[in-house]
């Protein structure tokens with residue numbers, strides 16, 4: 001079956017498409033509340049949250065779809081979902 005442009009037929013292909021434009025809400029990481037537990041890095045289904053050398057996480061907004069899972073799971077309440085400004 002032929003797939004149109006932008007479709008992904010296999011897992012692990014999200015890097016091929018910059019999916020950040022799909023977002024209606026964006027996660028804002030509040031570093032003063034973050035305990036550097038790393039949970040957001042683990043739960044992000046896009047694998048787009050990366051911690052720096054000091055353990056401080058930041059999402060790659062080119063690929064973040066704004067699903068909100070990181071904010072839902074953050075035990076410290078350090079991620080706020082805010083309406084995307086386009």
Ligand code: SF4
Nearest residue numbers: 034035037038040074
């Ligand atoms: S889940 Fe929350 S507290 Fe843990 S590293 Fe991510 S932002 Fe920080």
Ligand code: SF4
Nearest residue numbers: 044064065067068070
């Ligand atoms: S909102 Fe979803 S896609 Fe974006 S960083 Fe959080 S878990 Fe990942």
